[in-house]
Amino acid sequence: MVDYKGSCDCGQVNYSIADKPIFTQACHCKDCKKSTGSSFVIHSTVHEDDLTINGKVDSTELSTGSGTGRRVFFCTNCGTYLYCKYKIVESQRIVAIRSKTLNDSDKFPPQAHIFVKDKDPWVNLTDTKNCFDLMYDREKIWPEQSIKKLEEKNNQ
Ligand SMILES: [Zn+2]
Ligand SMILES: [Zn+2]
Numbered sequence: 147m148v149d150y151k152g153s154c155d156c157g158q159v160n161y162s163i164a165d166k167p168i169f170t171q172a173c174h175c176k177d178c179k180k181s182t183g184s185s186f187v188i189h190s191t192v193h194e195d196d197l198t199i200n201g202k203v204d205s206t207e208l209s210t211g212s213g214t215g216r217r218v219f220f221c222t223n224c225g226t227y228l229y230c231k232y233k234i235v236e237s238q239r240i241v242a243i244r245s246k247t248l249n250d251s252d253k254f255p256p257q258a259h260i261f262v263k264d265k266d267p268w269v270n271l272t273d274t275k276n277c278f279d280l281m282y283d284r285e286k287i288w289p290e291q292s293i294k295k296l297e298e299k300n301n302q
Contacts, residue, residue, distance in 0.1 A: 152248040154226035159201030163192050168292045170245055170254040175211055175261035181227060185266045189242035190254055193299045197241055238300060258287055
């Protein structure tokens with residue numbers, strides 16, 4: 147297994163993930179635009195057990211379109227938002243890492259784009275089969291091994 151590393155902008159917080167992300171996706175919803183200050187967020191899904199954080203993070207609760215909310219974690223020094231936990235998938239112990247805080251983020255381009263209905267018109271996506279107006283059905287879109295891995299992790 148390979149270890150992937152990431153950090154915040156100031157470097158006070160470092161983290162590693164024990165395996166490659168389960169799935170990486172971009173979200174174009176209005177909440178993600180606000181919290182990134184940009185056109186979309188890119189999140190890589192990892193299992194809680196695979197994530198090790200070194201350094202001081204704080205967290206706060208923010209809303210989601212579905213109304214269930216999410217807890218976001220950020221560096222206490224520079225405020226870089228490193229990862230979040232969506233309440234809706236809490237029982238699956240999923241963590242959404244902000245992909246571009248990974249040192250090797252280029253290895254993990256988005257495998258799907260969600261909330262494309264809110265996409266900025268000047269963002270041109272070419273691979274339209276990976277685009278979804280809202281959300282997708284995980285069973286149909288995630289590679290089989292990703293679904294299996296998550297199941298195995300949660301049945302340990
Ligand atoms: Zn920092
Ligand atoms: Zn979003």
